[in-house]
Amino acid sequence: MALKALDIYKLLPKKNCKECGEPTCLTFAMKLASGKVKPEDCPYLDENVREILGASTRPPVQRVKLGVGERSFAVGDEIVQFRHEKTFFHEPGIMTAVSDLMDPDSIQAVVADVRDHLLVRIGLDLRLNGIAVWSASGSPDAFATAVEAVEAVAELPEVLMAEDPAVQEAGLAVCGNYRPLIHAATGDQYREMCALAVKHGCPLAIRAPDLDALAGLSGLCTAEGVSHLVLDLTSPSLHDMLNQATAVRQQAITRTAPALGYPVFLDTRPCGLPDAALICGVLKYGSVLVADPLSEASRKALLVLRQNIYTDPQKPIQITPGIYRVGSPGPDAPVLLTVNFSLTYFTLQGYLEASGTDSFMLIVDTEGLSVLTSVAAGKLSETLVRDSLKEFAVPDLVKHRTLIIPGYAAPLSGKIEDETGWKVLVGPRDAADIAEFLEKEWT
Amino acid sequence: MEQLSGTFSYEETAYHLPVTYALTGTAVHSADEARAAFRATGESALVAAECLTAATEAAGKGAPPPYTGFLPDAVLRTLGYSLVDGSILGLAVVAGTPQSPDAAAALCRELQEKYMLTFLSGGIVDSLTGAGVKVGPELRLVPLGDRPSSAIHFIDIIARVAMMFGGVAPGDADRLLSYAQERAKAIAIVFPGLGDDETAMFDAFRLLGIPILSAGEYEGNEWIRVSVSEAVRTGMDLKGIKVSVTAIPIPMACSPAFEGKSIRKEEMFVEFGGGRSPAFELLRCRPVSEVEDGRIRVIGPEIGELKAGSAVPLGIIVEVAGKAMKKEYEPVLERRIHNFVNYGEGTWHVAQRDIIWVRISKDAVSHGVRIEHLGKLIAAKFRMDFPDLLDAVQVTLITDEQEVLAAKKEAERVYEERDERIRGMKDTDVDTYYSCTLCQTFAPNHVCIITPERPALCGAITWLDGKIAYEISPSGANQPVPKGRVIDAERGEFEGVNRFVKKASHGEVARCSLYSVMEYPMTCCGCFECIAVMLPEVNGFMVVNREYKGDTPSGMSFSTLAGTIGGGAQTPGFAGISKTFILSNRFLQAEGGIGRLVWMPAMLKEELGERLVRKLTERGLPGMFDKIADEKIAVTIEDLTAFLARIEHPALAMKPLL
Amino acid sequence: MTISTLSDWTGEVGTVTIGATKADGGTRSGTVTIGGERDLAFIGNPPTGNRPLIAYELCDDPSLWPAPVIRFLGDRASDPAEWARFAAGEYRPDLIRLYLTSTRKRGFSAFAAITTTVENILQATGLPLIIEGSNDPELDSEVFRRIGEAGEGERLLIGTAEAGRYRSIAASAMAFGHLVIAQSPIDINLAKQLNILLREIGLPHDRIVIDPYTGALGYGFEYSYSVMERIRTAALKGDDDLAMPMISSAIDSLTVKEVREADPSASDRTSVAWELYAMLPATVAGASIVCVRHPSTIQPLKAAIEALWSPPGGGA
Structure with a gap:
C-alpha cells in the first residue's frame, strides 16, 4: 500500500526549511504521496528514511523515456489497474514499423508520413510517435543503412529491433545518441545487449518465454546496470497478449513482483489482426506499440481511442470557451x-x-x-x-x-x-x- | 356440487379451472375431479362457484353476448400488460342490482375516470344500460354475466395474473393468497340481490385481501358498509390505489423552466411579504380525516379586490396527509413551496417561513390567475412530486391582515418547536444514519455518512433530508445505515457504518470514523464546502472554504488541497466538511474539539459570525473567536505560529496531534 | 512460483438466453446465451462465461439512419425484412436489432404497422431478435404491447427501459415472455437503481440486460468504457443488483463529425474503424452484446472477439 501524506509527514524533518521548493513539510508530504515530488528533493532525509519513502512512493511502474527532443516521450509511472481508480498517465507510443529490406526511399516515405501526420482534437495535437526499424535481413550493414534512412528524414524516437548484438550495435552506431529503445535482450545474449544499453544510455526491451523467466531476466539485466527496461509481451495470440499485459500490470502495482514493474512492449504484427491488437494494447497496458503503416481511418480511430482512454476520468476534458x-x-x-x-x-x-x-x-x-x-x-x-x-x-x-x-x-x-x-x-x-x-x- | 355431472372445461386457457388449479395444483375437467378439489380445499366457496360456473358455461348455458363469461388467456395477457404498464390502476368488480340506477351509473363513471378496470356481474349491467351507460371491455366496463355468481371470473383473472406474472406455482395456495393480498389492486362493490351461495362466495374474496364494499343491506359479516357515492374512494384508499395528477388546472404554465424567472416591480400586480406586509408559509401533517384532497380556501380578499401594485398580507398553510407522512418531514416538504410557486410562469417566491416574499405578475392576472390558483398549484405539485408519501393535500391562503397575524403567531410557535427539535437532535438519539453516494459518478468509492450532527460534506443534505429522500425513493442514492455496535465513541466509529462503507465503496474503504480527521476520516468526493487540514506545527486545524482563492498556512490553496484529497480517497489529517459542521459538537471531537481551530478565511469567519461565537462560548471558550486567525493575520505557517503563541491559543496547550 | 493474475472475485454474472426455438415455443433457428462470467475476460486462465456477441442494427425508417450505411446498402434499406435477410445471410451477426424508428417521427400513429414489421422480421431471419420501440411516453403503452404480442413466444430482448419510462417495456416482457434492456446514463448507481425498480414491479433480474449507455469514440466513449468496467467489477465483487450481462451500442458512431466528413472514398472504412474501435473495447470492458450498423464491421469485429476469447491450444 502506498503511504498516506500523514504517514510520510511523520518521517520528514518537519523543519519547514523550504529548500525543497515547497512552503511546508506538509505540502511536501502531500506531493510525495501523489508522486509529484521525489524523496531526494528533501535535503535532510537520512538514507534509511529516503529508502523507505522511495520504495513506497516510487511509481510501481518504472518511468522510461524514448528518443530526444520535441517528439521524445515517456512511458510508465502508472499506478492503477483500472482508469477509474485514478487515471492512466502516459499514453503508449505508437511506432510504425519499417524493415531493412525496404529501399531507403520507401522507408523515408513512411518516416515523413509519421513525422507530418497530425490530428487536432479538442485543442490537442494527436500524433503517431516514432519508427520501429526491423532487422529482417540479419545484416549489420543493411540495418545501419535503414536506420540512416530514418535519421535522414526526422528526429523521431526509434525502436531498433535486432536481436543479434552485432546488428544492434551497427544500428546504435548511427542513432545511439538519440535514446532509441534497444529490442530485445533474451536469456542468451542479455549481457551483450545490456552492455550496449549501458554504453549508449538507452532503454532496453527484454523478452522471455513466460512471465517467470521474464522476471528472472529483468533481475539479471538490472544487475548488469540497466534499470530502464521494457517488457516485450508480443505473442501471436491476442488472448495471451492481453492476459499477460494484465498480469504484469497487476503484479507491478500491487508490488507483488517488482521485477515486472516496467512498461510493456507489444509488437502487433504477429497476431495478424493489427486493429484489434492496437486496440487491446491501448486499453490494456501497452506502452510501446509497434505496427505496420495503418490506413488513415484506422489511425484516426486509434489516436482518438488512445486520447479517450488516457483522459483523466476525474478531470473532464474542457473546451476552450x-x-x-x-x-x-x-x-x-x-x-x-x-x-x-x-x-x-x-x-x-x-x-x-x-x-x-x-x-x-x-x-x-x-x-x-x-x-x-x-x-x-x-x-x-x-x-x-x-x-x-x-x-x-x-x-x-x-x-x-x-x-x-x-x-x-x-x-x-x-x-x-x-x-x-x-x-x-x-x-x-x-x-x-x-x-x-x-x-x-x-x- | 352434488348435482354436478359429466365433463367440462374452459376454452383458450392453459390454466384449466384457474382458481381451482391455482389453489390445488390439479387440473379439473370432470364432476368427480371437481368434488375432490372441493373437498381438498375444505369446501371452498370459490372452488364451488368456479366448478358450477364452468359447468354451466361449458354446457352453453352461460349468459349470451354482450356478456363475456370466461375470458381467454390472450385477453388476460393484455390486461396484465395494462396493469404493469400503469394504464389501468386496479381492478374492481361490481355485483348485484343497485337500487338507484343513476347512483350506480355515477359509481361506474367514477371507476372509469380513476383508471380502474371494472367487471360487472348481475343486475348491475341492466341498470347501467337503462341509465344510458355503455358497457364493453374497450370502455373499461366488462360485463361478465347476468348473475352475481359470474363474479367468480374476477377471481380466476386474479389467479391467472398471479400465475402468469407473479411466478405463483399452481397448488401453492399460500403464495397465491399473499400475492393477491400484496400485489392485486382489487376491490369488490356489492349491491343487493345476492343469494346465499353468492354471499358466501364474495365473503371468500376477503381471503385474497379484496375489500368488500357493501352498498346493500348485508348484515353480520366483515363487509364494509358504505354509501354508493363513497364506495370507490373508500375501496381505493383501502388498497392504496392512487390516481396520479398529471395536469394542473390553472390559467398559467407551470414548469421548472420558469424557476429562475423574476418578476420586476413594474411587471408585478401584487406582492406579499418581503418586509412590506406580514406573510408566512407553513406545512403541517394532519390525520387523513382532516384533509380533503384538492380543497383550496381563500380567507380574505381575492385578486379582484386588491389594488394593483399593492403589498398585501399572506398566509400559506399547506395541510397534508398520508400513511407514510411523518411530522418530521414537514420542514423538508415546506421548503418545496418555494420551488413550486416559482414554477408558475407568473408567480415568484423567495425565502422561507415568515420572511417569504411572493409576487404575482400583471400578465398572469390578466390571464385570469387568482390567489386561489396559487393554492391549486401548490397542492397539485405536492401530489405529483410525492405520490407515495401524500394521499391528500389541502391549501389555505389567507389575505386578511388580522387572520394572517393570528395564524402567523401559531406558525412561529411551530418554527420554534422545529428548531428546538433539530437543534436538540443528537447522533445518539437515532440508531440509523443515512448514506449519500450521489458523487460516485466521479468519485467511485466515496461514501458520505450523514448523521443528525454531521450533514453531508457538500452542506446540501441533512440527516432529515437523507431520511426523507430514502423513504420517498427507497432505491435511491440515500440509504439507511444502521450504526450498529460502537467501536470507538470518541472517533465515532461504528460497526454498522464500517460494514456499509465497505460495501458501498466497493471494498476500498474498510473503516470510517465520523468524528475524527486523524484516523480513518470519511472519504472526500469533490463537493465539500470546506476542507479541514491538520497543521502539525501549531497542533491545530485550519478550515478553508471553497470561495476563498488565496493561499493558506498549510502552504496549499483550496484548489490544490481539493485536487489532492478529492476523488473518493481517505486522507488522514484532511477532511472535506460542510460549513455548518464547524458548529457541531462532533467537529474534531476525537482531536479535542473546536478549541483546535486556529485559522479560517475572514469571509468564512464572518459568515459563521454570531453562531460561532455562541458555540465557542457554549463549549467553554469565550473570547476564542478572536484567537482564530484569518488571512489578514497570517497566510504562512510562520506568521500563524507567531500569532498563536502571542495570543496563547488553546490548541498549543492541547495533547500533541502527532 | 508461476506468475499469473490475481483474482478473488466472489460474484458471478447471471446468464440470459435470448430467442426461442420451436421446442421452446418460438420460431428462431437457434438461441444465444450471454453472461455467466466469474472473472474478467482477460484475467488469467481460460475465459469464463459466454463469449461476446454481435448484434446488427437496422431500422424501419431509414430517413433516421446514418448516411454511410444507407449509401452502402442502397435499396435494401427501404424494406427492413429484406435488410435483415441480407445482413443475416451475408454478414452473419449473432443477433438482429430492429429499431422502430418510424415511431420517432412526429405525429406517429401507424400502430398496426409495428405488428406487421415485427412479424416480417421474424419471418425474414431465424436469428434471435432485439427490438427497440418508441421513446415517447405517449406512445409507449401501445407500441410495446404491439411488439410484445407480435413476438409472443420468441423471447425477444426489448428496449429501452429508462428510470422514468420502464413500465410499458416491463409489462410487455412480463405479459409476453420477453427480456428487457435497462438503460441508465453512464452511472453505476442509476443502473443499479433501475434494476431494483424493475424487480419491484415484478421483472426478475434474469430477464434484464444492462445498457450503461455508450458514447461514440471521441464523444464520451471513455466514460462508458469505465462505467462498464465498474459495473462488471461490482458484479464480480458480489453486487447482485448489477450482476446482469451488458449490451453496448455506440449509436452515434456513424453520425460523428469524423465519419460524416470523411472522404466519400474512405466513408466505409472510416465507418468500420469508428465502430470497431468502440465496440471491441466495449467487449474488453465487459459488454456481452456489442452492436454495429455498418455491415462491414461485423467480420473484423468477429475475428477480433474470436482471437481474444480463444486461449491458444483450444481450451474453453
Missing part, C-alpha cells in the same frame, strides 16, 4: 449558451447540426463542470454569462438580444436577464430535444 458556429449562422441566428465540459459541448453540437439550424454556441468557462454541477456549485453565474457575452463580442455577431440557456440553468434565467439585459429563453434539459425546441420557440 468562446463562440462556436454550427453551419453558417447570420445575425438572426439563435445563440445557445452552454458549459465547457467537452461531453456537453459535443452532445449539443451534434444535435444542433442534426437540427439543421445555423446557430452560435456560446461556451462559457465552468472549468469543465457539467451544467447541473456548475449551477449547483455556483460556477455558472449571471456574471460569468455577462462577462462571456462581452469577451466574445456576441452583441456584434447578432442583431437580436435573446440567449437560450440550458434547461438545468433555469434558476439563473432571471438573474441573467437582469445582469445582461438580454432576454433569456430556457431551453430543454436534454440536448436531444433541441431541434423541437428551436422549431417551436425560434421563428
Whole structure:
C-alpha cells in the first residue's frame, strides 16, 4: 500500500526549511504521496528514511523515456489497474514499423508520413510517435543503412529491433545518441545487449518465454546496470497478449513482483489482426506499440481511442470557451449558451447540426463542470454569462438580444436577464430535444 | 356440487379451472375431479362457484353476448400488460342490482375516470344500460354475466395474473393468497340481490385481501358498509390505489423552466411579504380525516379586490396527509413551496417561513390567475412530486391582515418547536444514519455518512433530508445505515457504518470514523464546502472554504488541497466538511474539539459570525473567536505560529496531534 | 512460483438466453446465451462465461439512419425484412436489432404497422431478435404491447427501459415472455437503481440486460468504457443488483463529425474503424452484446472477439 501524506509527514524533518521548493513539510508530504515530488528533493532525509519513502512512493511502474527532443516521450509511472481508480498517465507510443529490406526511399516515405501526420482534437495535437526499424535481413550493414534512412528524414524516437548484438550495435552506431529503445535482450545474449544499453544510455526491451523467466531476466539485466527496461509481451495470440499485459500490470502495482514493474512492449504484427491488437494494447497496458503503416481511418480511430482512454476520468476534458458556429449562422441566428465540459459541448453540437439550424454556441468557462454541477456549485453565474457575452463580442455577431440557456440553468434565467439585459429563453434539459425546441420557440 | 355431472372445461386457457388449479395444483375437467378439489380445499366457496360456473358455461348455458363469461388467456395477457404498464390502476368488480340506477351509473363513471378496470356481474349491467351507460371491455366496463355468481371470473383473472406474472406455482395456495393480498389492486362493490351461495362466495374474496364494499343491506359479516357515492374512494384508499395528477388546472404554465424567472416591480400586480406586509408559509401533517384532497380556501380578499401594485398580507398553510407522512418531514416538504410557486410562469417566491416574499405578475392576472390558483398549484405539485408519501393535500391562503397575524403567531410557535427539535437532535438519539453516494459518478468509492450532527460534506443534505429522500425513493442514492455496535465513541466509529462503507465503496474503504480527521476520516468526493487540514506545527486545524482563492498556512490553496484529497480517497489529517459542521459538537471531537481551530478565511469567519461565537462560548471558550486567525493575520505557517503563541491559543496547550 | 493474475472475485454474472426455438415455443433457428462470467475476460486462465456477441442494427425508417450505411446498402434499406435477410445471410451477426424508428417521427400513429414489421422480421431471419420501440411516453403503452404480442413466444430482448419510462417495456416482457434492456446514463448507481425498480414491479433480474449507455469514440466513449468496467467489477465483487450481462451500442458512431466528413472514398472504412474501435473495447470492458450498423464491421469485429476469447491450444 502506498503511504498516506500523514504517514510520510511523520518521517520528514518537519523543519519547514523550504529548500525543497515547497512552503511546508506538509505540502511536501502531500506531493510525495501523489508522486509529484521525489524523496531526494528533501535535503535532510537520512538514507534509511529516503529508502523507505522511495520504495513506497516510487511509481510501481518504472518511468522510461524514448528518443530526444520535441517528439521524445515517456512511458510508465502508472499506478492503477483500472482508469477509474485514478487515471492512466502516459499514453503508449505508437511506432510504425519499417524493415531493412525496404529501399531507403520507401522507408523515408513512411518516416515523413509519421513525422507530418497530425490530428487536432479538442485543442490537442494527436500524433503517431516514432519508427520501429526491423532487422529482417540479419545484416549489420543493411540495418545501419535503414536506420540512416530514418535519421535522414526526422528526429523521431526509434525502436531498433535486432536481436543479434552485432546488428544492434551497427544500428546504435548511427542513432545511439538519440535514446532509441534497444529490442530485445533474451536469456542468451542479455549481457551483450545490456552492455550496449549501458554504453549508449538507452532503454532496453527484454523478452522471455513466460512471465517467470521474464522476471528472472529483468533481475539479471538490472544487475548488469540497466534499470530502464521494457517488457516485450508480443505473442501471436491476442488472448495471451492481453492476459499477460494484465498480469504484469497487476503484479507491478500491487508490488507483488517488482521485477515486472516496467512498461510493456507489444509488437502487433504477429497476431495478424493489427486493429484489434492496437486496440487491446491501448486499453490494456501497452506502452510501446509497434505496427505496420495503418490506413488513415484506422489511425484516426486509434489516436482518438488512445486520447479517450488516457483522459483523466476525474478531470473532464474542457473546451476552450468562446463562440462556436454550427453551419453558417447570420445575425438572426439563435445563440445557445452552454458549459465547457467537452461531453456537453459535443452532445449539443451534434444535435444542433442534426437540427439543421445555423446557430452560435456560446461556451462559457465552468472549468469543465457539467451544467447541473456548475449551477449547483455556483460556477455558472449571471456574471460569468455577462462577462462571456462581452469577451466574445456576441452583441456584434447578432442583431437580436435573446440567449437560450440550458434547461438545468433555469434558476439563473432571471438573474441573467437582469445582469445582461438580454432576454433569456430556457431551453430543454436534454440536448436531444433541441431541434423541437428551436422549431417551436425560434421563428 | 352434488348435482354436478359429466365433463367440462374452459376454452383458450392453459390454466384449466384457474382458481381451482391455482389453489390445488390439479387440473379439473370432470364432476368427480371437481368434488375432490372441493373437498381438498375444505369446501371452498370459490372452488364451488368456479366448478358450477364452468359447468354451466361449458354446457352453453352461460349468459349470451354482450356478456363475456370466461375470458381467454390472450385477453388476460393484455390486461396484465395494462396493469404493469400503469394504464389501468386496479381492478374492481361490481355485483348485484343497485337500487338507484343513476347512483350506480355515477359509481361506474367514477371507476372509469380513476383508471380502474371494472367487471360487472348481475343486475348491475341492466341498470347501467337503462341509465344510458355503455358497457364493453374497450370502455373499461366488462360485463361478465347476468348473475352475481359470474363474479367468480374476477377471481380466476386474479389467479391467472398471479400465475402468469407473479411466478405463483399452481397448488401453492399460500403464495397465491399473499400475492393477491400484496400485489392485486382489487376491490369488490356489492349491491343487493345476492343469494346465499353468492354471499358466501364474495365473503371468500376477503381471503385474497379484496375489500368488500357493501352498498346493500348485508348484515353480520366483515363487509364494509358504505354509501354508493363513497364506495370507490373508500375501496381505493383501502388498497392504496392512487390516481396520479398529471395536469394542473390553472390559467398559467407551470414548469421548472420558469424557476429562475423574476418578476420586476413594474411587471408585478401584487406582492406579499418581503418586509412590506406580514406573510408566512407553513406545512403541517394532519390525520387523513382532516384533509380533503384538492380543497383550496381563500380567507380574505381575492385578486379582484386588491389594488394593483399593492403589498398585501399572506398566509400559506399547506395541510397534508398520508400513511407514510411523518411530522418530521414537514420542514423538508415546506421548503418545496418555494420551488413550486416559482414554477408558475407568473408567480415568484423567495425565502422561507415568515420572511417569504411572493409576487404575482400583471400578465398572469390578466390571464385570469387568482390567489386561489396559487393554492391549486401548490397542492397539485405536492401530489405529483410525492405520490407515495401524500394521499391528500389541502391549501389555505389567507389575505386578511388580522387572520394572517393570528395564524402567523401559531406558525412561529411551530418554527420554534422545529428548531428546538433539530437543534436538540443528537447522533445518539437515532440508531440509523443515512448514506449519500450521489458523487460516485466521479468519485467511485466515496461514501458520505450523514448523521443528525454531521450533514453531508457538500452542506446540501441533512440527516432529515437523507431520511426523507430514502423513504420517498427507497432505491435511491440515500440509504439507511444502521450504526450498529460502537467501536470507538470518541472517533465515532461504528460497526454498522464500517460494514456499509465497505460495501458501498466497493471494498476500498474498510473503516470510517465520523468524528475524527486523524484516523480513518470519511472519504472526500469533490463537493465539500470546506476542507479541514491538520497543521502539525501549531497542533491545530485550519478550515478553508471553497470561495476563498488565496493561499493558506498549510502552504496549499483550496484548489490544490481539493485536487489532492478529492476523488473518493481517505486522507488522514484532511477532511472535506460542510460549513455548518464547524458548529457541531462532533467537529474534531476525537482531536479535542473546536478549541483546535486556529485559522479560517475572514469571509468564512464572518459568515459563521454570531453562531460561532455562541458555540465557542457554549463549549467553554469565550473570547476564542478572536484567537482564530484569518488571512489578514497570517497566510504562512510562520506568521500563524507567531500569532498563536502571542495570543496563547488553546490548541498549543492541547495533547500533541502527532 | 508461476506468475499469473490475481483474482478473488466472489460474484458471478447471471446468464440470459435470448430467442426461442420451436421446442421452446418460438420460431428462431437457434438461441444465444450471454453472461455467466466469474472473472474478467482477460484475467488469467481460460475465459469464463459466454463469449461476446454481435448484434446488427437496422431500422424501419431509414430517413433516421446514418448516411454511410444507407449509401452502402442502397435499396435494401427501404424494406427492413429484406435488410435483415441480407445482413443475416451475408454478414452473419449473432443477433438482429430492429429499431422502430418510424415511431420517432412526429405525429406517429401507424400502430398496426409495428405488428406487421415485427412479424416480417421474424419471418425474414431465424436469428434471435432485439427490438427497440418508441421513446415517447405517449406512445409507449401501445407500441410495446404491439411488439410484445407480435413476438409472443420468441423471447425477444426489448428496449429501452429508462428510470422514468420502464413500465410499458416491463409489462410487455412480463405479459409476453420477453427480456428487457435497462438503460441508465453512464452511472453505476442509476443502473443499479433501475434494476431494483424493475424487480419491484415484478421483472426478475434474469430477464434484464444492462445498457450503461455508450458514447461514440471521441464523444464520451471513455466514460462508458469505465462505467462498464465498474459495473462488471461490482458484479464480480458480489453486487447482485448489477450482476446482469451488458449490451453496448455506440449509436452515434456513424453520425460523428469524423465519419460524416470523411472522404466519400474512405466513408466505409472510416465507418468500420469508428465502430470497431468502440465496440471491441466495449467487449474488453465487459459488454456481452456489442452492436454495429455498418455491415462491414461485423467480420473484423468477429475475428477480433474470436482471437481474444480463444486461449491458444483450444481450451474453453
